Amino acid sequence: MGKKKEQSPKFGAPLYCASWPAGDFVLVAGGGGKKSSGIPNKIAIVQVAEGQLGEEVASVRTEEAPLRMALHPQGTSLVLALGTGMVQRFDVQSSPGAPPVLHQAKDKDRLAHFTSVKCLAFSSDGRMLALGGEDGAITVVDWLTLRVVSDMRGQNGLRDAVKDLDFSPAHKDKVLAATCEDGSCSLWAWEQQLQIAILDLPQGLEKGGAFNRCRFARDGSRGLFVTVNQRGEAHILHWEQNEEGELLLERQAKAHASASTAFDISRSGAYLGSATSEGDTSVFSSATLAPVSQTRAAHMVFATAVAFDPAERALVSVSADASAHLTPIAAQRRGISSVTLFLLLLVLLLMVVAVFWALGLDVRLQHALERFGNRPGKHGEL
Structure with missing residues (x-):
């Protein structure tokens, strides 16, 4: 199941986030932070050819080191959460066969009042953008107008920094899942600014376990996938909402022998991608939580982000060691195994x-x- 590691190309700066627009170019971003570090803060545009990551074909400088990014579902905008807590937006122009072109958005000043942003996520229809704050606040913004439509903070927010966010397509994006630095995972009806559920760790994971990242199902079902780290190991949990509205644990599986540090779901919802503190990357079937493809030691140090190809041919992962790695999944999905x-x-x-x-x-x-x-x-x- 595990693949032999190939040399992962490096891009001159620690990488913390990644997105994959439609086509054969990947966006990876990171940097050294302060100018005195001498390490650039940038978004690198990298070509994918014949199942391999190629050279950096272009790059765009950013105001600070990007730590998280969210690509608009239509691929027209890219939003970054920077190391300073500020937000930076780029307009994305795409042409078939050509690398995407990124331009600093003209409405830069309209984003200046969003501070201490730690994570962000677009709704499935691209109409809303959710921002998770260092102070535990969850803010939902109308993307067209950049007007705040819901602001949950203080007693109506989380107790600690927001670690991850995701909208539920099955609930018409009216429900948000959020994980917190205190290890909790909760669901929010953001229009009512109401916390509607708090997940409990299942038996065997309740001692020392902490929720890490979250993704709702993308196939129309009311499923929620969450990673849990416990005692240096990673687990994936699949929760499903029944007709009465209760969230029930459908399935769980041990994913890694080290902690998960990055997590994502493919566009169709068929695959889950995870990467670890040891630099390993894996692709799992969302239906069974069984591993589909694995690369051990894809990176020299901990991985920081993963993103799926929209065509679901591969998973890209990035790391603080400045490397990016491609884990192919097409052969397992479409091909016939040698035994068969x-x-x-x-x-x-x-x-x-x-x-x-x-x-x-x-x-x-x-x-x-x-x-x-x-x-x-x-x-x-x-």
Whole structure:
């Protein structure tokens, strides 16, 4: 199941986030923070060719080191959460076969009042942008107007920094999942500014376990996938909402022998991607939580982010060691395994042998009858 590690290309700065627009170019971003570090803060545009990451074909400087990024579902905008807590927006122009072109958005000043942002996520229809704050605040912004439509903070927010956010497509993006630095995971009806559920760790994970990242299902179901780190190991939990509205634990599986540090779901919802503190990357089936593809030591140090190809051919991961790595999944999804192919060929061979043996037996029987003078007559008569 595990693949042999290939040399992961490096891009001159610690990488903390990644996105994959439609096409064969990946966006990876990071940097050294302060100018005195001498390490650039940038978004690198990297080409993918023949299942491999190529060279950096272009780059765009950022105001600070990008720590998280969210790509608009239509691929027209890119929003960054910077190391200073500020937000920076780029307009994205795409052309078939050409690298995307990024321009600093003209409405830069309208984003200046969003501070201490730690994570962000677009709704599935791209109409809303959720921002998670260092102070535990969850802010939902109308993307078209950049007007705040919901602001949950203080007693109406989380107790600690927001670690991850995701909208639920099955609930028409009216429900948000949020994980917190204190290890909790909660669900919010953000229009009412109401916390509607808090997940409990299942038996066996309640001692020392902490919720880490969260993603809602993308296939129309009311599922929620959450990673849990416990005692240096990572687990994936699949929760499902029943007809009564209760969230029930559907399935759980150990994902890694080290802590998960990055998590994402593919566009169709068929795959889950995870990467670890040891630099390992894995792709899992969302239906069974079974591993589909794995790369051990894809990075020299901890991975920081993963993102799926929209066509679901591969998973890109990035790391603080400045490297990016591609884990292919198309062969496992669309191809036929060598064992299956061998069994099919064996069955066909046995069928051919059986047919020829039967034909040979019939010829030998006719020869035997002829030797004894019993030739078959017409119309079945002897």
